[in-house]
Amino acid sequence: MSVQKEYETVKELLTNYLEERKFRKTPERYAILEEIYKIDEHFDIDYLYNLFKKKHFSVSKATIYNTLELLMEAGLVRKHQFGKVQAFYEKSYFNKNHDHIIMLDDFEIIEFCDPRIDEIKNDFEEAMDIEIESHSLYFYARKKKVDNKK
Amino acid sequence: MSVQKEYETVKELLTNYLEERKFRKTPERYAILEEIYKIDEHFDIDYLYNLFKKKHFSVSKATIYNTLELLMEAGLVRKHQFGKVQAFYEKSYFNKNHDHIIMLDDFEIIEFCDPRIDEIKNDFEEAMDIEIESHSLYFYARKKKVDNKK
DNA sequence: CTCAATGCAAATCATTTGCACACCC
DNA sequence: GGGTGTGCAAATGATTTGCATTGAG
Numbered sequence: 001m002s003v004q005k006e007y008e009t010v011k012e013l014l015t016n017y018l019e020e021r022k023f024r025k026t027p028e029r030y031a032i033l034e035e036i037y038k039i040d041e042h043f044d045i046d047y048l049y050n051l052f053k054k055k056h057f058s059v060s061k062a063t064i065y066n067t068l069e070l071l072m073e074a075g076l077v078r079k080h081q082f083g084k085v086q087a088f089y090e091k092s093y094f095n096k097n098h099d100h101i102i103m104l105d106d107f108e109i110i111e112f113c114d115p116r117i118d119e120i121k122n123d124f125e126e127a128m129d130i131e132i133e134s135h136s137l138y139f140y141a142r143k144k145k146v147d148n149k150k
Numbered sequence: 151m152s153v154q155k156e157y158e159t160v161k162e163l164l165t166n167y168l169e170e171r172k173f174r175k176t177p178e179r180y181a182i183l184e185e186i187y188k189i190d191e192h193f194d195i196d197y198l199y200n201l202f203k204k205k206h207f208s209v210s211k212a213t214i215y216n217t218l219e220l221l222m223e224a225g226l227v228r229k230h231q232f233g234k235v236q237a238f239y240e241k242s243y244f245n246k247n248h249d250h251i252i253m254l255d256d257f258e259i260i261e262f263c264d265p266r267i268d269e270i271k272n273d274f275e276e277a278m279d280i281e282i283e284s285h286s287l288y289f290y291a292r293k294k295k296v297d298n299k300k
Numbered sequence: 301c302t303c304a305a306t307g308c309a310a311a312t313c314a315t316t317t318g319c320a321c322a323c324c325c
Numbered sequence: 326g327g328g329t330g331t332g333c334a335a336a337t338g339a340t341t342t343g344c345a346t347t348g349a350g
Binding site for chain 2: 081082083085101110133137
């Protein structure tokens with residue numbers, strides 16, 4: 001699906017979300033959503049903020065924080081803590097649930113999926129009579145050192 | 151094993167760790183280690199800081215931060231981010247590796263172990279030729295709503 | 301027109317840093 | 326004694342908040 005087509009889809013979802021709760025359809029909310037769905041990696045607040053600054057479309061950080069919060073609630077964005085203070089985000093609608101390997105050498109982020117996570121999740125839900133709303137799994141890894149001893 | 155006995159054990163481990171690297175054996179480092187091994191839950195920096203304040207044993211926050219960092223490196227403490235800004239810690243030596251379920255109703259923290267995590271870890275290590283140093287897995291859950299419709 | 305949303309700056313909160321002093325080695 | 330570790334306070338950096346202003350409904 002093209003980027004433009006994807007945006008059309010999530011834009012509709014946002015509109016529904018806002019209308020359902022009688023929230024306002026501000027240009028900032030749509031602009032932020034659109035930018036996010038153009039980004040293919042993980043980004044932080046500053047990245048978005050600078051993006052808008054470069055485009056001479058002024059959006060304050062307060063609004064970015066607020067809007068990302070709202071988009072999370074709408075299920076259109078995922079937030080990550082990666083063990084850092086500063087949070088990272090990513091678009092979430094067309095990406096199915098996935099987990100992350102953080103490469104400690106260069107902080108590259110690799111995504112992966114493994115059905116066993118869901119199995120574990122389901123087992124615990126049943127065993128403990130709880131409902132697991134979400135999960136976060138990070139592997140922190142390094143490239144294997146080349147072993148010169150042969 | 152009694153709390154006192156446990157402390158004796160980790161105290162020795164800390165001593166070895168410090169001696170190996172020619173770090174100093176300061177009273178603060180041992181006092182912090184001892185307190186931590188008396189705590190059976192997850193705690194944050196402030197909790198520790200206030201604990202010492204109450205005992206009239208003065209330890210600065212800077213030292214607590216430094217020492218927890220050191221104890222982590224020594225493998226005696228684990229740090230958690232739980233998706234919050236502020237970090238939580240727990241003693242780690244007698245607890246084997248485990249993961250956490252965070253109950254969103256009351257922020258209770260439940261620990262669990264599941265061998266499938268290690269399986270996943272091993273599979274990825276092999277498939278990608280990396281070494282996974284650590285991982286963090288949290289399930290965010292709620293008690294199941296009682297269904298009155300029968 | 302009204303009130304929710306935005307923008308800006310100030311406030312907050314966890315964590316880090318700089319530096320003088322203390323005390324382990 | 327010498328230099329690492331500590332304490333304190335100031336600095337930092339991400340996030341939150343308060344409030345005046347704007348603009349969506």
